[in-house]
Amino acid sequence: MFFVDLVSHLIYGQPISGETGLSRGNYTPIPQPPTIPLLRNALQIDKKLPYESFRLLHRQYGEIYLLELPGSRVVFLNSHRLTLEALDENTFHKAITGGLLELRGLVGDALFTAHHGEHNWEIAHRILTPAFSPANIKGMFGDMFDIASQLVLKWERYGPEHIIIPAEDFTRLAFDTVALCTMGYRVNSFYNDAVQPFIVSMADYLLEAQRRATIPSVVKALSSTAKWDADRALMNEIVSKGGEALITFMIAGHETTSGMLTFITYELLKSPASYAKVREEVDRVLQGKPIQPEHLSKLPYIVAVMREALRLHPPAPVIAVTPYEDTILCGEYLVPKGTIVVPQIARIQRDPAVWGEDAEKFKPERMLDGKFEDLPPKAWIPFGNGARACIGRPFAWQEAIIALATLFQRFDFVMADERYNLTLKQTLTIKPDNFHIRAIPRDNAPPLVIGATSAPKPSINVGEAAPAALSNEEMEKKVPMAVLYGSNTGSSEAFAQRIASAAASNGFNARIATLDAATGHLPTIGPTVIITASFEGEPADNAGRFVQDLTTMNDTPLEGVSYAVFGCGNRDWALTYQRIPKLIDEKMEAAGAKRLLERGEGDAAGAEFFDSFDAWEVKLWETLSTIYHTTSTNRPTEEELVVKLYGTGMERAISLRQPDAALGKVVENRILTSNAEQEKRHIEFELPENMTYNAGDYLAILPTNPPASVRRVFARYKLSEEAMITINASGATTLPTGRPVELKQVLSGYVELSQPASKRNLETLIEAADEA
């Protein structure tokens, strides 16, 4: 027995017999299933579906149990009350263990696999979170709709009898969406029946990561790694265009989103009443047209369905934490430093103490009418916890709403096998297994207008404060103003930038800085305008010191400071919505500062995010001009650009002597062929006003040369793509004459580049070459 214990110690790194720390003293011992020599509890876990083993262990042992697994002792939590304490970031922090530890071989220390406190996490976090700012996410609407449309086209093409594996097609959807939206890279998975090699390798790699997590290191060391290494090499090669960030987003973002969409489809097909409500909502809100950005906030039932599906089936079913010091959970269970603690998200989100006796039932209504907002803290955690929570949440949210609304608008779904009951498949994340459906196109489904629904680019720009077009002396006469922001993903910063840019024309001389930079020296002359956000109820990375300083202030050290606060937030974070802007607004007043204007707020989940800011900004300048007696000039600053449109857009047609041409509108444009064939498209035009078309009439299109041909000319003649030219002609010509034009414009639209050069052309070239 001594030998067995010694070997176990070498494998597991901790003593495993005798009185363990977990049952010391007067604390309640944590139940543990019987162990076997060497492997201890490793055989308790099904390698293919650990999720199911954990579910059964919960039934047997209750809200907490302990397993001895390779490399660590793991305490599993299944109740909300215990989890609430384990997710307190003052006492616990994220632990990298099991499958995530194995994944470090692929994605290194980037984001979700980074150990607590690892410096590279901070760097990656700072670089990657802005990709998911509200403005960026809104700007991705068109691309997300584009990929959802490709899925619709595929299902339409296959017809109502075709058996669909939703998990596979949703994986294609999520995969293509992440690649297109984050890296501008088109994977085109829908034009290929075979599953992308990257997806196959990733699924195998994740499965192996899960298997390796449950075997002792000696066994691992003896296993062959050839396939594991080959999968990693293939993935690295494929994403070499996007780099490690792309691999991180791919792994974190595609299986999870696809799992969510597949679970939603399953639950809706099992719940006809909810299905009918989704269909009714989509038809009522979209009114037979393709989804538009403004619809996103008008589909509360779909949102409730998403929340409820994520409650019952969190695709990433576990997170792991560990205490900084020996900790007692709920005054009962001792958890020594170094122990891995794993809240089982699916079990916690079904805890009857929070969700009632029908917790196992799919009931979207429990997420409606303020009930989601009233949930206790940490009761709904499918996106993880605290500082290490999911940064892709708003991305996945928008993507899923677009996909669900578009699909339910256009299809009726049925299960391929009506008797199917949920079984699961696990590759670190979980999703339905062997679940097949059919998609029957609905009558009168609206046409898909690909690309016509791109969200307008947000009206704000990020960048340095634009100096107003005024001299230094003029600026010095203006009232000084501090514009401070706390921002991770850029929206508060962009709003602050806008105020700073508009300041000069409103009579102020603005200085812009982060809240942290202003800690301890808020100005007492002139107004201070603060624009800030919250993240999991905490300040943005560049506002932490400021908030800390403010919350520990005594007396009234901010007397003389005048301020106004605007908060950026998102109501999906119901419990901590606008927490930091509210806190700053209240604490500044308590510390003696004078509030100039009621706090404003923008909800990034709503359609009015930018409008709320616009309205608040109008009030801000009105209030400030009354208090500081400033007047506004109409001198344009960078933000107040004056744009004038010249011409009718028909100049090229006229120059090319096509007087009958008119601007037409493409209303439908879809690819009919698969990847293998030469591309063929179905294109529909709306005829321009006053134009008719009869069978047999010709349709001429004013073409442009392919960009690649134009680039070849620039390269061949060593010209800059930025070059401008003026053409003067002695006789009639179809070229644009007498005004500076971009050479690129001429080469693209006024000359024919694809026909072979004539003898005459060659002679002209020779003459020109001689001259040179």
Ligand code: HEM
């Ligand atoms: C329904 C969809 C999604 C779910 C349920 C989900 C869930 C989660 C969970 C539970 C975590 C925390 C993991 C842990 O603590 O170990 C996490 C982290 C993360 N997620 Fe998501 N996720 C989803 C979509 C996405 C998307 C679309 C992306 C990116 C495109 C993404 C990127 C990330 C990243 C980078 C992290 C690591 C954050 C950090 O450690 O700083 N996720 N996600």
Ligand SMILES: Cc1cc2nc3c(=O)[nH]c(=O)nc-3n(C[C@H](O)[C@H](O)[C@H](O)COP(=O)(O)O)c2cc1C
């Ligand atoms: C991971 C994460 C956590 C968030 N937590 C909160 C929150 O607790 N309360 C809130 O009102 N908004 C929350 N939001 C929404 C952001 O505050 C909102 O998107 C805001 O516009 C971001 O501002 P910024 O772009 O200036 O960083 C969160 C967003 C993310 C991505």
